Amino acid sequence: MARPRFLPDNFTLMLLGTVLLSSFLPVYGEAARVLEYITVGVIFFLFFLHGAKLSRQAIWAGISHWRLHLVVTAITFVIFPVLGWALRPLLAPLLGPDLYLGVLFLCTLPATVQSAVTLTAIARGNMPAAICSASGSTLMGIVITPLLVGLLLSQTATSSDPLQAMGRIAMQLLLPFALGHFLRPWVSPFLTRHAKRLKGLDQSSILLVVYSAFSASVVAGLWSRIPLAALAALVLVCALLLAISMGLSAWLARRFGFSKEDEITIVFCGAQKSLVSGVPMAKVLFAPSVMGGIVLPLMIFHPLQLMVSAWVAGRYAQRPQDAALPAEGAAPAKA
Template sequence: MGFKFDWFMKGMLGAVLLAFLWPEPGAKGGFLQPELLNKLGVALVFFLNGLALSLASMKDGALRWRVHLLVQCSTFLLFPLLGVALLWGSAGWMAAPLQIGFFYLCALPSTVSSSVALTIAARGNVAAAVFNATLSSLIGVLLTPLWMAWVLHQSGGNFAVGPVIVDLLLWVVLPLVLGQFSRPLLKDWASRHKGLLQKVDRITILLLVYTSFADTVKEGVWSRYNPLLLLQTVAGCALLFLLVLALTQWGARLLGMPRGDRIASVFCGSKKTLASGVPMAHLIFGANPAIGLILLPIMIYHPLQLLAGGMLAQRWSSAEAAPS
């Protein structure tokens, strides 16, 4: 499985470019009404996630406690601790919104689709990957905003947890639960139209990317920073990914995992979700004019993890297939 520059990747670049060329419709007060449109988009994304979430498919991987321990600790402890170290180490030379963006990347849950797909391609334990990637998504609804509240409070920022929790319950948890309860009625229909629903989900995310950057452009945020900011982001994402990749592989060997479990642990424990990260950012940072800059690290990390993960999957699959 290699990296593919698919229509969604092209769409992300297109959404960012459009925001720089024509930000007015997606900025606050624009005719797209982003204040309402963004929340409806978030609700739609998580309703579709709930509709696609098969809890029954998780049961086969539920007993792999060492995989759960490594993946969830990597996602919600190791990553955030590295994020804290990055905040400390970059003080004074990295733009504050980019620092927050890097920590937001570190606080996000794992991604479901690519973690499972890469585990399949590498001939790893698919059941363990499904269980842990899904569990991570559910835990992240609570832990991601709590980590952000703590970091923003430590940095002296004004972060009102109460309204964010209410918004998360209303626009994330409720649609997710409604999607799950709709499965008995809509499961067969959703299965037949899986491709269409995935496109709707991805187009909604692209719309959220556009409104994020449109507001940032209209507020003149990008003109305040050095053009080397993009290079800083790429370097920071690459370093973060390599560190976590090395530490999860070491942890899997330390715990004595068999090959299939190690593969699932590495792929689930090193991934971060763009699909949930963009919608959640609108609820956590919706009023922040630098939201586009905050989202930059996850938008760079996403293709990077797919590129590196695809190469690793090919390597591990070939090693397994090779005659002894």
């Protein structure tokens, strides 16, 4: 039986379990330092896999659709951060300083790749453009996110200046991504044969990084600084940000005359935020003592965006088949 669209998936439940585990059984001392080294290696491997999965043909098929990519980039790295900053008079007293910094960090992150592309496929959108746009957003985030964090967040919350952070993020994320993409012709057959196992490894890696991040914050007194009312308010704030971003993405796509297929791509690439990129970036950018509050908004936003987007994708997919005209800039279908 298919899972109802508004119920959380297994990975979301595992994320919740990881937060509970790190809250009751955090790691201390030498074990925490060992876990930190392990997570660095896990992140390297994770982004190596993402680079190896990215097809060069997909890049060239989607890259020509520059108007769509400009709109997605503007939503991801301009509208989202401005929205988070403009709502500060409301959000800062409602959430408290720790969670508000996390909301701002959420607003600076790049788009997710895997779920954005999957949702675009379900909704019969412009797949080549989605692959190119979401992957490009991840790569741009390596440069843009640290700059936005330095601009919007207080220097005391960050563990290094933006330029140093950019270099560290490039070494931990961009280098393995580029290496995986370079080695794609040799490793792709292996990845294809073991796709299901690697998906489980992919998710396990994220869970390990989340456990490490929350453990450090729990030891530093995370839950004593965040009241229950602020957590409830955070769920509503994340839902509001998601509703605004998805609604605005659809409105901009129609305002600029994009096809329905392109609108789908803009909605699912522009309104999504990446947990896979966000948690590793947070570990580089922020001190361990504030990490839990920083990534908590992202961990709430992530399952919300998946559940709501799955429902929206289903609605898009119900449109008549003959309404799906070839998208501007999409690669021609092969026989």
